Amino acid sequence: MIGKCLICNQKDANQTNSHLIPSFLVAMTTSYDGSYKRGKELMFTIGPYQRRVYTGALPDTKLGEIFDPISDDRIENELSKNTVALDYIFCSGCEQNLSKYLETPYSANLLRNQKVDNEIPLLFWISVVWRMSIGGNNGFKLPVNIENTLHGYLKQYFAIKKGEYDISFTDFIKEVKFYYKILHCKDYSKDNAGMIYCQYDESNNILTMFLGDICICFMFDSDNLPENYKFYGLESYIRNAEINSGNDKEKRQDINIETYKKAIELFVKQSTRILVSGDLQIMDKLWIESGRLRYMPLRMKMTFLRLLHDDSIKLGEVNTPQRYVDIFNTLNDNILLWYLNCL
Ligand SMILES: [Zn+2]
Known part of the structure; x- marks a missing residue:
């Protein structure tokens, strides 16, 4: 039985293959040839009891390098299943809204430096964090009240976009409590194995991720990092990076490959x-x-x-x-x- 869409809560969740992590970020992180293109993904999902491989549309020559001859059963039940996508959670309308209002403009901004409205990066990341948390298979789960708040922001944003709610984006953003800092190691995943890893620090209510070329730190309470914050030696860089809250263009701190x-x-x-x-x-x-x-x-x-x-x-x-x-x-x-x- 198909349930209701988790975004609008009204229409049937008829969409299959909804990405919890947008496909351009997955492609940036896992393209086997460093092209950052869709269809080139080679992704290993690793947990203490979980080891899975997703191969996108890898050519046979590449498959031969990584696997022994593969059974149809393994292709169907493991390799063809994108571990960061789910079926029947969103309706096709909301899926289109995610793509049109957030993913398409943000990817053009991140990858090709195209200009976007100030609120788009903020709402893009709200949608990503919320989706990953409700998916429950990405190494963290936010408290329900935070999930609900993020969901509320997203719903409200789409309503404003569609003219159903009359408020300016500037006034809307003032109400949003969601802050983040980004370190950007441009082209890191072109020559190195990219990685997605999330760490949620419950006591400080801070979520930090490695996401391919990006290391991103999300704060839900305030825009201050606590003294005891740590993340694999990058804490001082994150601390010094500028805060983003949707009021200005997204500020990313460049970090060198070493x-x-x-x-x-x-x-x-x-x-x-x-x-x-x-x-x-x-x-x-x-x-x-x-x-x-x-x-x-x-x-x-x-x-x-x-x-x-x-x-x-x-x-x-x-x-x-x-x-x-x-x-x-x-x-x-x-x-x-x-x-x-x-x-
Ligand atoms: Zn919907």
Whole structure:
């Protein structure tokens, strides 16, 4: 059964493939050839228990570099599914409003420096943060009262745009409590693996994201960053960046590639620990499911990790559920393999 559109709350949510993160941002972050174009996306979605790959419309030659021969089942159930899009949450009218009023002008501004009205970037980011939060699969969930407030701003904005609500944008923006700072490392994702990562600091009510070439920090209470705010070594740059609140053109602080790269490397280092700990928990789960008690022996785990991250395995095949099962069976059948290996 189709529910009501989450934006207008009136029409049926008949739209499929609604992007929680606008497609031009995903393309900017994940295009495999650095073209920032749609249809070139290669996106790995990684969580402690989740490893998925979305391949957009990758050519067969590129697919061959990343995967072993792929089953139709895997294409249908994993590779063709955009992990940052959902079906049946919006109506086609609201989807068009997002595209026409916000995404098209903002992408032209960010990528080609075209001028836009001052309120557009603010409302664009409100729509992105709200969509990502209600999607619930982007590494954060805002409190319901904040989600409702952001939704209210968006609804009101569309009403003004369509002439249903008579107030000037300047007066409207004065009521909006949503502030953000942007660091921009232009072209970073052209030569480096782009990344989307969100961190919501509940105690300070601040959301910070790596989003391809952009690092963006959103504040919902006030335009001040607290003393204890931290984000992978970029905090002083974020602190010094100018605040955006829709009253002026969007101000982005340029940041050089070395500094941005260092922050992302620090993030990767810290998140690797989380991923390894997720792998270790999966191993214990396999151990218990096979009828054993307590935990998989440490030596077996060490060999498991070594086999899992074998360099000869193609990138798209490393973390499939079948590989975990196959490695487990191999180690079960060859006790000496792991027992002697780690002596
Ligand atoms: Zn709608």
